[in-house]
Amino acid sequence: MSAANNPGPLVEPLDSLTPRELERYARHLSLPGIGVEGQRRLRAASALVIGAGGLGAPVLHYLAAAGIGSITIIDDDVVDASNLQRQVLHRDADIGRAKVDSARDALLRLDPLLEVHTVAKRLSPDNVLELFASHDLVLDGADNFATRYLSNDAAELTGTPLIWGTIFRFAGQVSTFVPGHGPMLRDLFPDIPEADSVPNCAEGGVLGVLCGTIGSAMATEAVKLICGIGAPLIGRLMRYDALESDYSTLRFSPDPDREPVTDLAEVAVACAAARAEADGDGADREHEISVDEYLADSSSALLIDVRADWERQLASIPGSVHLPLSVLQVEGWPAVETLITQPPRKVVIHCKSGARSAQALQLLQDAAPDSVRLRSLAGGIDAWSASGHETVQSSGQTAVPGAHHT
Structure with missing residues (x-):
């Protein structure tokens, strides 16, 4: 040596x-x-x-x-x-x-x-x-x-x-x-x-x-x-x-x-x-929506959970539909369209804390129609739970077309 x-x-x-x-x-x-x-x-x-x-x-x-x-x-x-x-x-x-x-x-x-x-x-x-x-x-x-x-x-x-x-x-x-x-x-x-x-x-x-x-x-x-x-x-x-x-x-x-x-x-x-x-201070606020803002107009929004199956089995936001980020990365906006029965004014995407939903937003922004506003739920399900709102346990199965209704 x-x-x-x-x-x-x-x-x-x-x-x-x-x-x-x-x-x-x-x-x-x-x-x-x-x-x-x-x-x-x-x-x-x-x-x-x-x-x-x-x-x-x-x-x-x-x-x-x-x-x-x-x-x-x-x-x-x-x-x-x-x-x-x-x-x-x-x-x-x-x-x-x-x-x-x-x-x-x-x-x-x-x-x-x-x-x-x-x-x-x-x-x-x-x-x-x-x-x-x-x-x-x-x-x-x-x-x-x-x-x-x-x-x-x-x-x-x-x-x-x-x-x-x-x-x-x-x-x-x-x-x-x-x-x-x-x-x-x-x-x-x-x-x-x-x-x-x-x-x-x-x-x-x-x-x-x-x-x-x-x-x-x-x-x-x-x-x-x-x-x-x-x-x-x-x-x-x-x-x-x-x-x-x-x-x-x-x-x-x-x-x-x-x-x-x-x-x-x-x-x-x-x-x-x-x-x-x-700390969440570097996020693109223009494309985020807070928990309270989402709840104020949730009837016109499609809430998509991009986490993995096992994460939804622990806790999910009531009314959300499941579309894993891995699927979005392959299929893009057409995967979202299969979940829509009536065109919503907003599509809100969430994950655990906001990182994956921001990534999903970038994938979808160019392909989504101008009539749909895309937003990322600030803080994800962590912020939802911290606000005192109820979560439910999901079966972990990926959402099927027609799961959303308005």
Whole structure:
């Protein structure tokens, strides 16, 4: 292994291990390359983990088990029932709790002497540089492009090693970025993609156990960096396809023409846009309708639910008809026409929170007749429920022609 593949041990070791630690980490102590000194380095290290979700959960679990001395968790979300299929730190009893609190409790159950810090905020240009500079390394399990590039730019500015992972449906990727010792994320992907260029987990889905595979690989990279062993994924992107059981590696080098990161100005704009979209402030209000506005004139509207079958089985809005987004993407406006017996003045489309209905609206706008106003229900069924309106459980079957009446 060449020196270019390994920057050497990341931290200086503690002076000694306690008898408790010698017993607890016995299986590490006999490993070539780790041993007592490597374990002392792990106990001296501090790691910042961005996100306590699909990737953050296995990362946190294995870092704590490995003996990392200090862990900081940053996440502004709360535990939802849909998280439990993959976010293995959290339990059913944690639903509704802040993820950082649930994750902290889980780590302390594993090791009561672990030093755990929590930040119940979103990573932002305002806090990122201080957080990165105060930790030995960072593991990014974020679920959006803006935060990933924010992490990359902060790592470059502070010189902090960054371990990066992504997951989508049945595939995942991992790479390691060490500023000054190999290429960075912007050498591989120079520009920040549009926020909606790839569906999120809620829309696209993710295989739960894939999170464990990719998260464990990220934690492995952290141990290698801290101890200075093996060949970290510097200048390499590891790709895993769970359906094909296939691992592949893409090698990449620093781009000699890339301008170095000198500030957070560009990524701050992307973060602001991502935050506005998450908060519902970036929506096209001209084509939205609120729950109250819909109810005030619902008799003249066709309400179409573009969610999946299983989502309607949990809850649906009374009077809505079902036309999955996947069908609309193939059939377009003719699929809507089959549901209409008397032409409505409005067609209102809804999903869970508004993202998929906005996408459906874009698909239909050019094909719909001028006499029909297309609208997206702002906030979707989440806003409907939050307003105190009743939902019903559907059979989950897709609507048939003639289901709507006026």
